[in-house]
């Protein structure tokens with residue numbers, strides 16, 4: 071009996087080890103990691119998340135809230151309620167990394183139709199982004215606030231970024 075159990079155990083071990091999982095090697099096709107914020111990682115934050123809600127100004131290409139403040143390392147729940155009714159007024163919120171070139175990201179986004187106007191080649195310049203919200207839709211993204219500083223956010227729907235922007239201020243309370 072014990073011999074049978076031993077054989078069974080050996081078989082199971084073999085099965086477990088003999089899987090065709092390839093060794094973990096970095097996948098060259100994997101998308102680049104977002105936010106090169108590792109250089110300035112925020113300190114651990116011990117507190118409730120920041121609940122931030124943005125809306126557009128009527129049927130225009132502008133955010134009602136052009137700035138908000140969160141704390142370094144704080145969890146940010148960023149919600150965008152697209153209160154527009156004009157069918158052409160799609161919007162999103164794209165929070166840019168420190169030192170990102172908002173114009174370059176906005177320009178590249180215009181070509182990024184397949185990825186909902188998020189330019190994947192510029193992922194290292196994007197901290198976080200919501201999905202694109204059609205009029206009447208609400209979208210949310212959750213992320214960790216980076217180190218203290220000012221971070222621009224823009225809407226990357228084609229043509230909007232020059233007008234539709236704001237600043238996320240990260241500062242210790």
Ligand SMILES: [Cu+2]
Nearest residue numbers: 161225227230
């Ligand atoms: Cu927009």
